[in-house]
Amino acid sequence: MINPKSYSKVLGFAVLLTLIVIVLGAYTRLTDSGLGCPDWPGCYGQLSVPENISTHEYQRPLEKHKAWNEMIHRYVAGTLGFVVLFILFMTIRGKNVLKQSVGLPLLLLATVIFQALLGMWTVTLLLSPLIVTAHLLGGFTTLSLLWWLWLNNRSTTLHSNNSDSSPVIHKSSLLKIAALFGLLLVIIQIFLGGWTSTNYAALACGTQFPSCFNSWWPDMDFVKGFELTHESGVDYEFGVLESPARTAIHYTHRMGALVVFSYMMLLGIRLLSVGGTFSKLAKLLLVVLFSQVSLGIMNVMLGLPIAVATLHTLFAALLLLATLAITHRIIKS
Incomplete structure (x- = not known):
């Protein structure tokens, strides 16, 4: 059963997860780990950081600490993508109860998909400032949309309970x-x-x-x-x-x-x-x-x-x- 309380909890978790993604992205950038894995979505052709690589296949030497910084960021961002998909599912299933249109969750999902593309281009275009900045703004946009959804749900709940004294x-x-x-x-x-x-x-x-x-x-x-x-x-x-x-x-x-x-x-x-x-x-x-x-x-x-x-x-x-x-x-x- 989809209800405003469970919906709010999922949205709150997604907001927190997005904050973690943004912080991990900043840490990745500040530790010069943006090219820790020179390919995407894997790392040197693997789903995890490899123990060693072929120097003939990749021009960049493996620096494990940088590679792990990058991959942990990707793992958490990928998890956020699935959470956003679940939010869309909850919105559709509980549309009448939640009183929330699917427009905002759809925009949110589109933003996350575009974020994934920007993440790929960040690597393939060798940390182009234009792409990396767009990727950063995409993260903040994702955070804003999730937060706005949470605020909408909270506002609806307060009005329903006649407990808004603002x-x-x-x-x-x-x-x-x-x-x-x-x-x-x-x-x-x-x-x-x-x-x-x-x-x-x-x-x-x-x-x-x-x-x-x-x-x-x-x-x-x-x-x-x-x-x-x-x-x-x-x-x-x-x-x-x-x-x-x-x-x-x-x-x-x-x-x-x-x-x-x-x-x-x-x-x-x-x-x-x-x-x-x-x-x-x-x-x-x-x-x-x-x-x-x-x-x-x-x-x-x-x-x-x-x-x-x-x-x-x-x-x-x-x-x-x-x-x-x-x-x-x-x-x-």
Whole structure:
């Protein structure tokens, strides 16, 4: 029997699993394990990491720790794919009870399938920044769709039980527009973070903060830095851009962080005065926001330690979830 409670549990598990996939993807990227297995979906022609390989068949030597980083990420991502398929099945079977259309789960499944293709192209196109960034955004898109489904199910359950005590915000309220604009800013900043990482620009200003190479406006090449092209046959591992281009990417990410921090802090403070669930969500937003900015600064000043950089990706996901929760609550009010 499909019911909202079991549906919510499966969705919650899928959200958690997606967060794990995103963190594992970040760890794989940060440990330079993206090409730990030079083929797809297996690893050196096998379903697991082999003990040894033929050096004549593969140009890349086997580095077991990198290969395992990559394969564990693939295993967990594959598991998520089956969970998403099960969610679609549950939605279809319990459509009348759940009051959830199949449109969103179908879009979710299509996103996961496209994610698998991007995962393959990440390897076959030798870590092209355009593909790897798209793969990262696909992971965040999957997370967003699952979270939105969970929020929808929770909202339906609360309304059915008449237990939703959140303040009502009129449809014409500027707060709705403000929340949607905040969501857009967070998405853009996630793209900039992904573009920074995939172009190996995280330390393009060294370990200096807030200045960059003892300057507030260092030598930068924005045209090259944000050229969204891919050249076939080029190995993009460790990056191919010159220093001014990487500096432009890094500096833009810093400026974006300043804009997002300022805007979301003001939005959070405004929501604190609304009361009810909005106040709780605002507190969560502010905690995640300050944590994320602190992790970003630590990334630079400590020279990009893997643990801190991985947490930076996790808190980017948590910031997105908090912003989506606020947006959903405002829209449904």
